[in-house]
Amino acid sequence: MSVLLYMIAAALGLAILALAGFLWALRSGQFEDPAGAAWRALNDEDHPARE
Amino acid sequence: MSVVAAGCPSRLTPPETGSVASNPAPFVTERGGRSALDIVVRGASCGGCLAKIEKAVGQLDGVQSARLNLSNGRLHVEWIGKLDPRRITDTLTGLGYGAAALDPGNPDKTYARTERRLLIALVVAGLATVNVMVVAEPLWFSPDVDAATRTLFHWLSALIAIPASAFCGLPFFESAISSLQRGRLNMDVPISLAVILAIGLSVYETIRGGEHAYFDASVMLLFFLLIGRFLDARLRRRAYAAANALAAMQTSSVTRIDGKGAAEAVKASDIKPGEILLLTAGERLAVDAEVIGGESDIDQRLVTGEVEPVASFQGQTLHAGAINLSGALRVRALAPASRSLMADVSRLLEAGEQKKSAYRRIADKAAEAYVPQVHAAALLAFIGWLLFGATVEHAAFVAITVLIITCPCAIGLAAPLVQVVAAGRLFQRGVFLASGDALERIATADHVIFDKTGTLTLGDPVLVSGYSPGDLELAARLARASRHPFSRAIVAAAGTGSIAASIKEHPGRGVSGMIDGRLARLGSVDFVGAGAGHSSELWFAIEGSAPVCFRFEDRIRPDAAATVRRLQQMGLSVELLSGDGHERVGAAAAEAGITVWTAAAAPMSKAAHLEELQTRGRRVLMVGDGLNDAAALAGAHASIAPGGAVDVSRLASDCVFSGETLAAVADVITIARQARSRMRENFAFAALYNFVAIPVALAGWATPLVAAAAMSASSAVVTLNALRLSGAGTPGDPR
Numbered sequence: 044m045s046v047l048l049y050m051i052a053a054a055l056g057l058a059i060l061a062l063a064g065f066l067w068a069l070r071s072g073q074f075e076d077p078a079g080a081a082w083r084a085l086n087d088e089d090h091p092a093r094e
Numbered sequence: 095m096s097v098v099a100a101g102c103p104s105r106l107t108p109p110e111t112g113s114v115a116s117n118p119a120p121f122v123t124e125r126g127g128r129s130a131l132d133i134v135v136r137g138a139s140c141g142g143c144l145a146k147i148e149k150a151v152g153q154l155d156g157v158q159s160a161r162l163n164l165s166n167g168r169l170h171v172e173w174i175g176k177l178d179p180r181r182i183t184d185t186l187t188g189l190g191y192g193a194a195a196l197d198p199g200n201p202d203k204t205y206a207r208t209e210r211r212l213l214i215a216l217v218v219a220g221l222a223t224v225n226v227m228v229v230a231e232p233l234w235f236s237p238d239v240d241a242a243t244r245t246l247f248h249w250l251s252a253l254i255a256i257p258a259s260a261f262c263g264l265p266f267f268e269s270a271i272s273s274l275q276r277g278r279l280n281m282d283v284p285i286s287l288a289v290i291l292a293i294g295l296s297v298y299e300t301i302r303g304g305e306h307a308y309f310d311a312s313v314m315l316l317f318f319l320l321i322g323r324f325l326d327a328r329l330r331r332r333a334y335a336a337a338n339a340l341a342a343m344q345t346s347s348v349t350r351i352d353g354k355g356a357a358e359a360v361k362a363s364d365i366k367p368g369e370i371l372l373l374t375a376g377e378r379l380a381v382d383a384e385v386i387g388g389e390s391d392i393d394q395r396l397v398t399g400e401v402e403p404v405a406s407f408q409g410q411t412l413h414a415g416a417i418n419l420s421g422a423l424r425v426r427a428l429a430p431a432s433r434s435l436m437a438d439v440s441r442l443l444e445a446g447e448q449k450k451s452a453y454r455r456i457a458d459k460a461a462e463a464y465v466p467q468v469h470a471a472a473l474l475a476f477i478g479w480l481l482f483g484a485t486v487e488h489a490a491f492v493a494i495t496v497l498i499i500t501c502p503c504a505i506g507l508a509a510p511l512v513q514v515v516a517a518g519r520l521f522q523r524g525v526f527l528a529s530g531d532a533l534e535r536i537a538t539a540d541h542v543i544f545d546k547t548g549t550l551t552l553g554d555p556v557l558v559s560g561y562s563p564g565d566l567e568l569a570a571r572l573a574r575a576s577r578h579p580f581s582r583a584i585v586a587a588a589g590t591g592s593i594a595a596s597i598k599e600h601p602g603r604g605v606s607g608m609i610d611g612r613l614a615r616l617g618s619v620d621f622v623g624a625g626a627g628h629s630s631e632l633w634f635a636i637e638g639s640a641p642v643c644f645r646f647e648d649r650i651r652p653d654a655a656a657t658v659r660r661l662q663q664m665g666l667s668v669e670l671l672s673g674d675g676h677e678r679v680g681a682a683a684a685e686a687g688i689t690v691w692t693a694a695a696a697p698m699s700k701a702a703h704l705e706e707l708q709t710r711g712r713r714v715l716m717v718g719d720g721l722n723d724a725a726a727l728a729g730a731h732a733s734i735a736p737g738g739a740v741d742v743s744r745l746a747s748d749c750v751f752s753g754e755t756l757a758a759v760a761d762v763i764t765i766a767r768q769a770r771s772r773m774r775e776n777f778a779f780a781a782l783y784n785f786v787a788i789p790v791a792l793a794g795w796a797t798p799l800v801a802a803a804a805m806s807a808s809s810a811v812v813t814l815n816a817l818r819l820s821g822a823g824t825p826g827d828p829r
Contacts, residue, residue: 062217062221069213083144
C-alpha cells in the first residue's frame with residue numbers, strides 16, 4: 044500500500060513542477076507574442092530580446 | 095536612402111500609404127535615463143516585416159532595444175540620449191508601415207490581467223483535476239477497501255481540491271458576490287453554491303469517515319467552466335486592444351506655438367481654445383481651428399467625404415480630422431479637443447453603442463431566467479427527499495447533484511466558443527471582428543446600405559489610361575515629392591524612381607522642379623498655364639514641350655457587382671447612400687447593379703434614413719468608411735467598415751475588413767449566419783440535456799461525480815459543434 048503513497052507523492056510533485064514551469068513561462072513573457080515567435084524562428088539574424 | 099520595397103516584403107499585405115504624421119514626443123516615458131516609446135505599427139504581418147522594422151529602428155542613434163510584437167502590432171523602443179522620437183516614426187513610415195505613438199495613459203492592463211488570471215486558474219484547475227482523479231478514482235472501483243485507507247485517500251483529495259477550488263473558484267465567487275450585492279442572480283451564483291456545498295459536504299463526510307466524497311466533481315466543474323471564461327476574456331481583450339490601436343491612429347499630439355514663438359509638441363487633450371498651433375505638411379488636425387497664416391491644400395475627405403482637396407484661405411474654419419497636404423499652416427484652436435467635431439461624432443457613437451448593448455451577453459440573460467429555477471429545483475430536491483425520510487446528508491447530496499448537473503456550462507460555452515471559432519475564421523480572411531455578439535446582429539440583417547466613396551469604390555483616385563509612359567515617368571519625378579492624392583496616384587502608376595532637383599511646392603497650385611536642366615511643373619491647369627481645364631485633372635508641363643493632362647477617377651472595387659448580386663441572392667436588399675454628387679453616385683450604382691440609391695446625403699440625414707428604416711422593422715447592415723458615416727454606423731443594427739476607414743468609423747463598426755475586395759461583406763454575413771445556427775443548436779442541445787438530466791438527478795439516480803461527468807460531456811458536445819464551423823466550406827472561399 045505504501046508504494047501507492049509514493050506514487051501519489053510523485054504525481055503531486057510532477058504536477059507542482061508542471062505548474063511552476065507554466066508560471067515561469069508566463070512570467071518570462073512566452074505567451075506575449077505567439078505569432079512573432081513563430082516567425083522569429085525562421086529569421087537568421089534574430090537575437091534574443093535585450094531587456 | 096536606398097530603394098527598399100515599401101511595406102511587407104512578402105507583398106501579400108499592401109504598404110500603408112498616406113500615413114499621417116504626428117509628433118510622438120509627448121508619449122515618451124523616461125525612467126532611469128532610458129527613454130521608452132510604444133508605437134502601434136500597421137501593415138506588419140510576417141517575419142520579413144519583423145526583421146526589417148527591428149533592424150532599421152535598432153540602427154538609430156542610441157537605440158538600446160527595439161522589439162516588435164507581431165501578435166498585437168506594437169513596437170517597443172528603448173533608447174539612451176537625445177534621439178528625436180520623430181525619427182522612429184519617420185523610419186517606420188519610410189519603410190511603408192503606418193505608425194502612431196500609443197498613449198501610455200491608455201492601457202489595456204486590466205484586460206490583460208483578467209486574461210492572465212483566468213489562464214493561471216485554468217492551468218491550476220486542470221492539474222488539480224488530473225491529480226484528484228488519480229487519488230479519488232481508484233476508490234470507485236474498489237468497494238472492499240478498508241475504511242482507514244478510504245479516509246486517507248479522501249483527505250489526500252481534500253488536500254489538493256480545497257486549495258485548488260479556493261483559488262480557481264475566486265473569479266466565480268467574486269462575480270457571484272457582486273451580483274448578489276446588486277440584488278441579482280447571475281450564472282456564477284449556482285456555480286459558487288455547487289462548488290462550496292460539494293466541498294463542504296465532502297469534508298463533512300470525510301470527517302465522519304463516510305463512504306463517498308466528491309472533491310473531484312468540484313475541481314472538474316471549475317476546470318470546464320474556466321475554459322469558457324478564458325476564451326471569452328481573450329476575445330474581449332483582443333477586441334479592446336484592436337480598438338485601442340485604432341484610437342492611437344487618431345492624432346493625439348500637436349505642435350503648439352507659445353507666446354515667445356517657440357514650437358513645442360503637446361498632447362491634443364492639453365490644447366485650449368485660442369492657442370496658436372503649427373500644422374506642418376502631412377499632419378492631421380486634432381481640434382477644430384481657424385487658419386491664420388500660411389498657404390496649403392486641405393484634404394477634408396474624412397470630414398466631408400469629398401475626394402478632391404481644397405485650397406486653404408485666411409480665416410477658413412477647419413474641422414478636426416482634416417489633413418494638411420502641402421505647406422505649413424498656422425491655425426488658432428477654436429475648441430478643445432473634447433469639443434471638436436471628431437469628439438461630437440465619438441459621443442454619437444457612444445449613444446449608438448448603448449443602444450446595441452441590449453444584445454450583449456445573451457448568456458447572462460439566459461442565466462437570469464434559468465438560475466432561479468435551478469435553485470428552486472435543488473431546494474425542492476432537498477426538501478422532497480427529507481419529506482420522504484432520507485437523511486440530511488443524502489438529501490444534500492441529491493441537491494448538490496442537481497446543482498452540478500444543471501450547471502450552466504453548456505449554456506456558458508455555447509455562445510463564446512462559436513464566437514471565437516467564427517472570429518478566427520474571419521480573421522484568416524482579413525476580417526476583424528470587434529465584438530463576439532456582433533455576429534448575432536450581422537446574421538439577422540435583412541437590408542444592406544453601402545456608402546460610395548471608399549466603400550463601394552477604392553477611395554483613392556486612380557490614374558485613367560490615355561497617357562504616354564514617358565510623360566508619366568517625368569511627372570512622377572515631381573509627384574514623388576508631394577502628398578497630394580493625385581500625385582500619389584501618379585507615383586502608384588509609375589512605381590519607385592528618382593526625384594527631380596530643386597523641388598518647390600506651391601500650396602494650392604502644384605509642384606515645380608528641374609528635370610535634366612529644364613523647368614518642369616505639375617499641378618492645376620492655371621499653374622501649368624495650359625488654358626481651360628477641370629478640377630479632377632492634373633497637368634504636367636516641361637520646358638520645350640506642350641502640357642499634358644492626367645485624368646483620375648475613383649474606381650469601383652473590382653468585385654462590387656458580384657458581391658451585390660451575391661447579397662441579393664442571400665435575400666438581402668441593397669441600397670447606396672452617399673454624400674457625393676448625383677452624377678457620380680448614379681454611375682457607381684449602375685456599375686454595381688444597385689437600383690435604390692440616394693445622392694448628396696448629409697451625415698445626419700444618413701442617420702435619419704437609417705432610423706426610419708429601422709422603425710419600419712428593417713434590420714440594417716451599414717457599410718461605410720467616412721466620418722459622415724460614423725453616426726449611421728453606430729446607429730445601425732450592424733455595421734462593417736473597410737480597413738481604410740476613418741478611425742471613429744472603424745471604432746463604431748462591428749467589424750473591419752482589409753484588402754481591395756468587397757466579397758468580405760458577403761463572407762461575413764455567411765459566416766455570421768452559420769455561427770448563429772451553431773449557437774442555436776448549442777442552446778437547443780443544452781436545453782434538451784437539462785430536460786433529461788434534471789429529472790435523473792432529482793430522482794437521486796446520479797452521484798455528484800456522474801453529474802460532473804455528464805456536465806463535462808455536454809460541454810464537449812457543445813465544443814465539438816462549435817468547431818464544426820471552422821471546417822465548413824463556404825461559397826466564395828478565397829482559397
